[in-house]
Amino acid sequence: MITRIREYRTRLSLTQDELAKIVGVRRETIVFLEQGKYNPSLKLAHDVAKALHATIDELFIFDDDEEGHERREVLVD
Amino acid sequence: MRMIVRNNVLAGGISIILGMILLLFHEWMPAGIVVISAIAIAAGALFVIIGWLQSRGTIGMPDTLDERVLKIRAHTFMKAYLFSFTVLCVLGIVNFSGLLVMSSRSVIEILFLTMGLSAFVLSWYYNRQGDVSEE
Numbered sequence: 001m002i003t004r005i006r007e008y009r010t011r012l013s014l015t016q017d018e019l020a021k022i023v024g025v026r027r028e029t030i031v032f033l034e035q036g037k038y039n040p041s042l043k044l045a046h047d048v049a050k051a052l053h054a055t056i057d058e059l060f061i062f063d064d065d066e067e068g069h070e071r072r073e074v075l076v077d
Numbered sequence: 078m079r080m081i082v083r084n085n086v087l088a089g090g091i092s093i094i095l096g097m098i099l100l101l102f103h104e105w106m107p108a109g110i111v112v113i114s115a116i117a118i119a120a121g122a123l124f125v126i127i128g129w130l131q132s133r134g135t136i137g138m139p140d141t142l143d144e145r146v147l148k149i150r151a152h153t154f155m156k157a158y159l160f161s162f163t164v165l166c167v168l169g170i171v172n173f174s175g176l177l178v179m180s181s182r183s184v185i186e187i188l189f190l191t192m193g194l195s196a197f198v199l200s201w202y203y204n205r206q207g208d209v210s211e212e
Contacts, residue, residue, distance in 0.1 A: 020141075024141065024143065025141060025143035025144070025145070026141050026143050026145070026146065028145075028207075029143050029144075029145045029146075031207075032145065032207035032208065035207070037206065037207035037208055038145055038207045038208045039208055039210055040144070040145075041144055043144075044143075044144055
């Protein structure tokens with residue numbers, strides 16, 4: 001899993017600590033989220049997305065996402 | 078955070094009250110009950126003092142218990158329990174087969190050690206990894 005949390009966070013000039021406080025988690029959790037090491041619950045993903053004015057889809061990219069897109073395109077064609 | 082502190086103080090108070098009740102009725106109870114009540118009162122007092130100091134800001138508040146921490150704790154305790162249960166089963170088999178006769182005291186000591194050590198090691202490992210998934 002790849003996340004774009006860091007990119008969106010820096011765009012809003014937020015520190016990891018500030019984002020952690022907004023979302024109500026530890027700073028370490030934000031660190032692991034940014035590194036893609038932690039698989040968050042839907043609630044936490046939603047809270048982070050809301051705090052960063054983005055959607056969950058924009059923030060969290062799974063490895064099979066591109067493959068899925070290609071398959072969908074073939075089916076549509 | 079305040080709620081965690083309040084719960085700690087409440088738990089401490091209950092522990093003190095229980096310890097005192099046990100102490101009041103110790104004449105009708107087994108001999109070791111005085112030690113247990115003393116431990117309950119001391120532990121309760123410790124909880125209350127820590128909670129009071131935290132609420133005054135003298136010492137730091139406990140860290141946020143977010144979902145990752147709770148998930149890691151739950152997995153740690155579950156795995157430590159399963160590991161200790163396995164150790165207990167092995168000890169039981171060894172004992173019943175007559176290979177090694179152990180006293181209940183040594184079994185309890187081994188269990189304490191196994192649970193504590195495995196929980197410590199697993200907690201360290203999961204915290205380093207960031208999540209409990211095997212990936």
